[in-house]
Amino acid sequence: MRLAHCWRGSELPYALAHASKTLFWTSSDIYFAFYLTQVCGLSPWIMGLVLATSYVVNAAADLILGKRFAATVRSAAQAAHLQATGAASCSFTLILFGLSALVSTDVRLAACLMALIAFRLSYSLYDIPQNSLLALAGRDDRMRARLAATRLFISGIARILLTASFVPLFVRRSTEAQIEAFLLLVGLMAFLSLASAFALRRKLKGEASAVAFHEASPTARRPATTLHLMMMALSFGTTIFTQLEPYLAAFILPSGWDGAALLTSVAFGTSISQFAWMVAIRRAGRRRVAITALMLTSASVALFFGVALHGGLPMILAGLSYGTSVGGLFLLLWTGIARHAAQSHDTYGVTATMGAFAGSAKVGQSVAMIVVGLSLQQWGPGATAWEGPPLVAAMAGAVGTALAMLIGLALWDKRVLASTGQS
Secondary structure, eight states: OHHHHHHHSSHHHHHHHHHHHHHHHHIIIIIHHHIIIIISOOOHHHHHHHHHHHHHHHHHHHHHHHHHHTTTOOSHHHHHHHHHHHHHHHHHHHHHHHHGGGSOHHHHHHHHHHHHHHHHHHHHHHHHHHHHHHHHSOOSHHHHHHHHHHHHHHHHHHHHHHHHTHHHHHTTOOHHHHHHHHHHHHHHHHHHHHHHHHHHHHHTTTOOOOOOGGGOOGGGOOOOHHHHHHHHHHHHHHHHHHHHHHHIIIIISSSHHHHHHHHHHHHHHHHHTHHHHHHHHHHHOHHHHHHHHHHHHHHHHHHHHHHGGGOHHHHHHHHHHHHHHHHHHHHHHHHHHHHHHHHTTTTTOHHHHHHHHHHHHHHHHHHHHHHHHHHHHHHSTTSTTOOHHHHHHHHHHHHHHHHHHHHHHHHHOTHHHHTTOOO
């Protein structure tokens, strides 16, 4: 009955479309660095520069297109129509990226860069309307929190499937087999994204915006600067952790099973915890939940640093705990910015607010990729000191740095949690 109720509403179709979009983003999180270095043959430092450049392009596109669509995307139906276009273009450009490994070595770098930039630009067409639907299809704080939790839960399942497939697709296989596996995976992702995007467009056809313009007063439209900075910081730390995971799984951990277990446990923790975080926010308030999530993330990072290289159950528990706590932090940030976007929709437009927020995340990711490139150049495959401890220290240290920045920002602007209300 609950599932049928979700389908009659907008929650499940929206979550399925978001899960398909997550496949594209997760592939860039988990596969791109590994694919560029181990399959395309780029050096870690060049890989870091290529991915960092593509993230900057993506951030600029989010900001520019978000403002551009603010006047034309004013309802849930209009956002659903735009995200279907983005799904089609994203599918095509990701196939081009996969094929870039087949070109000759003298032009491979240029081919990879052009394909990545095309993918990032098309991803903005997919990402902005999807994120904007959090505000446009959410009638109030509770509905927006439910949409956010549902989309993070189902997209977490999609991420689990993608992370679990990494080891059988890429570890200890020939380059030709890796390219074929990646293209097959992209083809499946393209089918799912197009099917879910057009299903959501059909479901929301004719739907008006659920935003109630009268709910916001001029004094309630506080700047979301702190939220943007928090998203930059969290994206910076978690991107480094996620991008280095495949190398840890493929080359350092005792067995391929340990690698698959680590990648899957993080995604599983993020997914299964979403509704628990949503209930906790409703009952205890955002401030207490934020403190809890920060403390749990700190403990998880410390545990991961201590047990990751040994594999086994302790590593799995550390991955689960890390995924759970980080999932809570992301839920808080996305529901906070969605409420701000809804309140300022009549003045700025939801796409402008959500596009700028997504751009902030990609700025953090761009800086993270420079760090990843440097780390792999120093400690990655083929380096003279290819060892596990420095890599694990880089992963844990990146998230620890992000947590310190989050705490500092919260102390600097104590209104940030109160200003986003309770879900």
